[in-house]
Amino acid sequence: MRYTHIAFDIDGTLIDTQDTFTYSFSKTILELKGEVVPPDDLVRYFGLPSSVGIDMVGFTDPEKALEVWEKYYREMAPEKSVPYPGVHEAIEKIVAAGIKIGVITSRSRDEFEYDRNLNPWRPWLKTVICADDTVLHKPDGEPALAFAAKAGVDVSQCLYMGDTIMDSRCAANAGMDFALATWNGAPTEGIPSDYRFSSAEEMLRIIL
Numbered sequence: 001m002r003y004t005h006i007a008f009d010i011d012g013t014l015i016d017t018q019d020t021f022t023y024s025f026s027k028t029i030l031e032l033k034g035e036v037v038p039p040d041d042l043v044r045y046f047g048l049p050s051s052v053g054i055d056m057v058g059f060t061d062p063e064k065a066l067e068v069w070e071k072y073y074r075e076m077a078p079e080k081s082v083p084y085p086g087v088h089e090a091i092e093k094i095v096a097a098g099i100k101i102g103v104i105t106s107r108s109r110d111e112f113e114y115d116r117n118l119n120p121w122r123p124w125l126k127t128v129i130c131a132d133d134t135v136l137h138k139p140d141g142e143p144a145l146a147f148a149a150k151a152g153v154d155v156s157q158c159l160y161m162g163d164t165i166m167d168s169r170c171a172a173n174a175g176m177d178f179a180l181a182t183w184n185g186a187p188t189e190g191i192p193s194d195y196r197f198s199s200a201e202e203m204l205r206i207i208l
Helices: 018-033 039-045 050-057 062-080 087-096 109-114 116-124 142-151 165-174 200-207
Strands: 005-008 100-104 125-129 158-162 177-181 195-197
Touching (some): 005 125, 005 142, 018 050, 018 062, 050 062, 158 200, 177 200
């Protein structure tokens, strides 16, 4: 068993939240800017901290925009956000094998805490790094380095599993191995990785 610790990204890796993200963001832009932006045009912001996406779009009142977006996101999440098939069973097997699991996410701590999809796994998520926990964010290596430091292990003992170029670069900049989730259907060309997986079974073969 090569890795003692697995760090998971959440959105697009453990949970399919892309529609929740893009549809709630589109609705926020329409309400506050009066602009019709199709959800598909907002996929490029997926995986970034919410505050970064807000700044890039250029709202006049970023705090208000975050508040409105959060409201719509929470309203849509129960219907649109679901774990990828087999994830729960895979995590149970990883934990049973004695491997420690945690999270490196661009979500804020509040966004992490309220997600009910994470509730079955919370007892096992001993090391959690949210956007609030670091000065620099993905693609910088600081979140991955913070994960290893908080877990009390060397980065060589950790594997980061994510779905975007931001996750890949974060791992590379920290010297941490990276496994790319391809099951969300997003383009993966040009995303460096040590491993790739398109199903829970493939994920388990990488880890166990």
